[in-house]
Amino acid sequence: MKSNDYLEEKPADIDELDEKILKLITKNARIPFLEVARECGVSGAAIHQRVQRLLNIGVVHGSEFVVSPQKxxxxxxxxxxxxxDKAKYHTQVAEALRNIPEVVECHYTTGPYAIFVKIQTKTNKHLKRLIDEQLQDIEGIARTETFMSLEMDFKRQVPIK
Incomplete structure (x- = not known):
């Protein structure tokens, strides 16, 4: 771990045009740059350069298709x-969790839990089998508490000013 890993990251320097671009591309990642350019009143080349800059400075990253788990x-x-069992196990436990495809998110947390994960399984029985046969066998895990999601009401990105 580098010495600056614990420093808080400073917000990127973005202007109103960057904000407008972000609002458009986060609503529809497949929107053509020319359409973004028309909405913003600038050239397609300017949009391409701005988006590339936003990628380079880490404001946005990747472009992916999001799979519907239910489908x-x-x-x-x-x-x-x-x-x-001990805080020192967090790295090895996270690595073990990474090898379980049904674990789709993993967070180090404050509060009662050291780690909080999101799990997607086909059925409740599949979840029970995963807990019994894989998760409980991970060295360093003392115990777990599982919460079932009945339904996701919404999911969104952070607001862009």
Whole structure:
């Protein structure tokens, strides 16, 4: 770990045009740059340069298609709080969790849990089997608490000023 890993990251220097571009491309990642240019009143080349700059400075990253878990049969969504035997186990536990495809998010947290994960499984029985046969066997995990999501009401990105 580098010595500056604990420093808070400063917000990127973006202007009103960058904000307008971000609002448009986060609503529709497939919007053509020429359409963004028309909406912003600038050239397509200017949009291309601005988006490239936003990528380079890390304001945006990647472009991906988001798969609907339910359409692939993953109908059970659960969240799990993980207690560790010792805090020093957090890295090795996270690595072990990374090897379980159904664990789709992993967060180091404050509060009662050292780690909090999101799990997508096909059924409740699939979730139980995953907990019994994989998660509980990870060295360093003392115990877990699992919460079932009944339904996601909304999910969104952070607001752009």
């Amino acid at each position: 692939l049969g993953y109908n059970t969504c659960a969240y799990m709080g993980i207690y560790l």
